[in-house]
Amino acid sequence: MLSFFMPHDHHDEDAHSLLPSEPALRVKALETILVQKGLIDPAAVDAIIDRYEHHIGPQIGAGLIARAWSDPAFKAQLVNNTDGILSDLGFGGRQGEHIVVVENTPDCHNLVVCTLCSCYPWPVLGVPPAWYKSDAYRSRAVREPRQVLAEFGVIIPPEQKIRVWDSTAEIRYLVLPMQPAQSLGLDESELALWVNRNAMIGTGLPQPPAET
């Protein structure tokens, strides 16, 4: 409640608990039935929420990219044996998906989308941002990638082609951005701060930490 309300102001919602939205009630109903039937474990559902809210996110991908920039042998493994190395590091896909790493080069900039729904490399980036799930991005990324990138502030020179990767339930993509020249010589933990989420989707480029 806003602080300037007079003490005598009274609102209906004070009398009883705030009624959740219609879809929120439907989720509660569905969850209640699934628990009653023994199909789900509420603690496991909470653990999944906690995992995606607090533990899995772009910092995991950023760590991998920073290590790849620092260690050519690791980079080769990350690109050529992605599932193996991610599984070894504990970032394997839990939905049976494969992750493919696509490397940006001076000749080719990679951009990831899921035109079908919102397939995304959860184990290394967490859940996707709203724009990734929007109709606008899902349709326009394929049709006019250069324009979409410009809207994200990324201007791709005409001589650099753009390759758009359409994710599926089975295959998710992670972009390995080019290391900015200004970041050469930094150690892995410093480098990780240069790698933002969008750079690993292809809608951004690595940035100095102060600017991100």
Next chain:
Amino acid sequence: MTKQLPKDAKFRMMRKGKTGAAAMPLSPKKAFDAPWHAEVFALAVHLNEGGYFDWPEWAGRFGENLAAAKTAKIGVVEGLDGSDDYYEIWLQTLTELMQEKGLVDAKMLASIKAQWREAYLTTPHGKPVHL
């Protein structure tokens, strides 16, 4: 070399694409915009991990429902924005799959939902809400 627009130019052009397509919403800072988004997301992940459906089955149906919703919304709004509407379709998809597999039935869903509504309306503010 790629160049970046000045910082303040970022997202400025996102309001409308040159084709007139919908603008792309800005990204939230949190993983989920609302608690129920997180809950319904986790339910699907947990049920998938429990073997009730595999992920290609999920993605196929979810994709169909997203496409249908987009078609239904044309002319009304500029497409799905990827937040509430996205998770409503996620919920619709999960409910459909559970019903088709005979694990949940629509009457019971409606009844339990009504019970939850009643519980919220009759529980004093600040007290935990139970069925």
